[in-house]
Amino acid sequence: MHGEPTRHDPDSIAITSDNGGGAPSVRDADVDLLIAFLNTVDVEDGSDELASTDGLHDWIVRLGLDPGAAAPPTADELTFARELRDALRATARSHHEPTSDPAVTADLDALASRLPVRVAFGPAGVGVAAAGDGTCRALARVIVATYALSRRGAWQRVKICPDDTCQWAFFDTSRNRSRRWCSMEVCGNRNKVRAYRERHVSGVAGEKDERPGA
Numbered sequence: 001m002h003g004e005p006t007r008h009d010p011d012s013i014a015i016t017s018d019n020g021g022g023a024p025s026v027r028d029a030d031v032d033l034l035i036a037f038l039n040t041v042d043v044e045d046g047s048d049e050l051a052s053t054d055g056l057h058d059w060i061v062r063l064g065l066d067p068g069a070a071a072p073p074t075a076d077e078l079t080f081a082r083e084l085r086d087a088l089r090a091t092a093r094s095h096h097e098p099t100s101d102p103a104v105t106a107d108l109d110a111l112a113s114r115l116p117v118r119v120a121f122g123p124a125g126v127g128v129a130a131a132g133d134g135t136c137r138a139l140a141r142v143i144v145a146t147y148a149l150s151r152r153g154a155w156q157r158v159k160i161c162p163d164d165t166c167q168w169a170f171f172d173t174s175r176n177r178s179r180r181w182c183s184m185e186v187c188g189n190r191n192k193v194r195a196y197r198e199r200h201v202s203g204v205a206g207e208k209d210e211r212p213g214a
């Protein structure tokens with residue numbers, strides 16, 4: 001049921017313009033890259049593209065994040081990539097709430113500080129861009145994409161589905177940023193049915209039946 005991540009254009013985040021951005025709810029290459037990174041783990045089917053250095057390398061090459069085809073990641077880089085993904089996912093999970101847990105963002109901040117990011121100048125303006133090479137550069141692109149989303153007020157729209165068996169990352173394009181589930185048809189309904197059943201069972205067990213479906 002989960003779609004394949006779209007291929008990322010490596011040049012599209014070379015410079016994050018100061019004056020660019022666009023509408024917060026519009027999906028673009030930055031959104032696609034970040035969502036693809038967060039969804040390298042699929043809780044539902046138990047697969048993980050970052051289970052090995054080869055897996056991480058394949059992912060980087062597939063998304064076009066390392067055009068120079070540098071050396072495959074080291075074991076340390078793989079560990080770092082997984083920590084970065086976990087911290088990004090933890091922060092995205094907190095986006096259902098009005099504010100993020102400081103401990104969660106501190107973790108992410110500490111990891112992001114280890115990535116090479118530079119101030120970049122170009123025809124479109126001044127921005128930040130990934131620096132370094134190989135795996136570090138690829139992961140820096142993910143962080144730069146996150147920064148680009150934040151600049152246009154869209155980082156809070158990156159969320160994790162709260163269904164325990166799903167936990168799929170998605171981009172909330174709703175007008176008031178209120179979307180809760182990755183898919184209303186699947187996880188939304190599944191949880192509505194579960195809540196209904198719990199209410200119904202407790203209603204039957206208790207003295208008074210609660211009217212479901214209200």
Ligand SMILES: [Zn+2]
Nearest residue numbers: 161166182187
């Ligand atoms: Zn879901």
